[in-house]
Amino acid sequence: MILETRTLKTHLDWMEEGTALFAEGLSLLDPDDHDRPSQLGGWSVAQLIAHVNSNARALLNLTVWARTGFETPMYPSDDRRAQDIEKGSKQPLGVLIEDYFLSSREFLEGITSLPLEKLDYRVKSARGRDIPVSEAVWIRIREVWIHAVDLGVGIEFSRFPNELQEALLDDVVLSFAVRNDPPRIELIANDASKAWRTSESADATKVEGGQSEILAWLLGRSSGQGLRCGTPDGRLPTLPPWL
Numbered sequence: 251m252i253l254e255t256r257t258l259k260t261h262l263d264w265m266e267e268g269t270a271l272f273a274e275g276l277s278l279l280d281p282d283d284h285d286r287p288s289q290l291g292g293w294s295v296a297q298l299i300a301h302v303n304s305n306a307r308a309l310l311n312l313t314v315w316a317r318t319g320f321e322t323p324m325y326p327s328d329d330r331r332a333q334d335i336e337k338g339s340k341q342p343l344g345v346l347i348e349d350y351f352l353s354s355r356e357f358l359e360g361i362t363s364l365p366l367e368k369l370d371y372r373v374k375s376a377r378g379r380d381i382p383v384s385e386a387v388w389i390r391i392r393e394v395w396i397h398a399v400d401l402g403v404g405i406e407f408s409r410f411p412n413e414l415q416e417a418l419l420d421d422v423v424l425s426f427a428v429r430n431d432p433p434r435i436e437l438i439a440n441d442a443s444k445a446w447r448t449s450e451s452a453d454a455t456k457v458e459g460g461q462s463e464i465l466a467w468l469l470g471r472s473s474g475q476g477l478r479c480g481t482p483d484g485r486l487p488t489l490p491p492w493l
Contacts, residue, residue: 258369261387262362264414268394269354271409272302275401276347284343289471290400298400299346300338304331305393306353308376309386313360316371316383324376331376354394361387392418399471407462407471415461416442422468422492423448433489437464455487456480468492 279295288298308324308331315322325331338346361383369384395414398405407415419437426432426448434449439461447454457464459477466472467486474486481487 258384258387261384261391262358264391264411265387265394266358267411268391268398269358271405272394272398272401273350275398275403275405276350278403279343279347279401281343286402288400289402290397293400294339295401296339296341296343296346297335298397299343299350300335300341302393302397303338303346303349303353304335306357306390309390310353310357310360312373312383312386313357313364315373316364316368323374357386357390388421392421396469396471399466407466408460410462410465412442412461415465416444419446419461419465419468422465425492426468426490429490433487435487437468439464457486 276299284294284296286295287293288295290298293301311322311324314320325334338349341349364383370382372380373383373386375381375385375389391414395410395418399407410418419439419442423437423446432449434451434454435447436454436456437446437448438456438458439445440458442461457467457474457477457479459474463472463474463476467474467477468489469492470489477486478484479486
């Protein structure tokens, strides 16, 4: 996601709204939810919160990198990242929630205190992509909004602002389209002003429905309820994992 199409202010507004939405989800948790499975496969609620907290501090590292010029990766290694999340998830739910507010504030202060000329400073994402440090805001947007749904407390993709849903669809579709063997689908949202294609193939399968329903399906958070598919049997194509 690049800032040419949307201003940094818009992204910061979305990030703060998403931070508040995730906090709303946290407020609906009971202490007994600590070890309950989240809606992110294989992750408990505590592991999910620990992951979101770890992400904020990892993105804070990128602002340090941009500020100092000294390479400060998001995570020392994949193993260390997993260990930190597991260690964090052993904390009581109340401690995890307190740390959510602290880590979110730390990242917000880190990115907003960068001089304007530093926002284009090139850093690397956790997956090794070369990005401007300003893109850390978009990474955080995805993190808090999508994982608010994953908390499993009744927050749905339909809560997301329409423009944010469209931006997420742009991002997810692009991530599929650049793969060596992308799924061949055309997505038609009946409540949006545009359509999306993951492939230019002439035999792309048409999938139609509401924008939030399409987004939930693409992100692997839904089996595609409410979507219509242009295959003879009406079955939706099988998608690879988004990330």
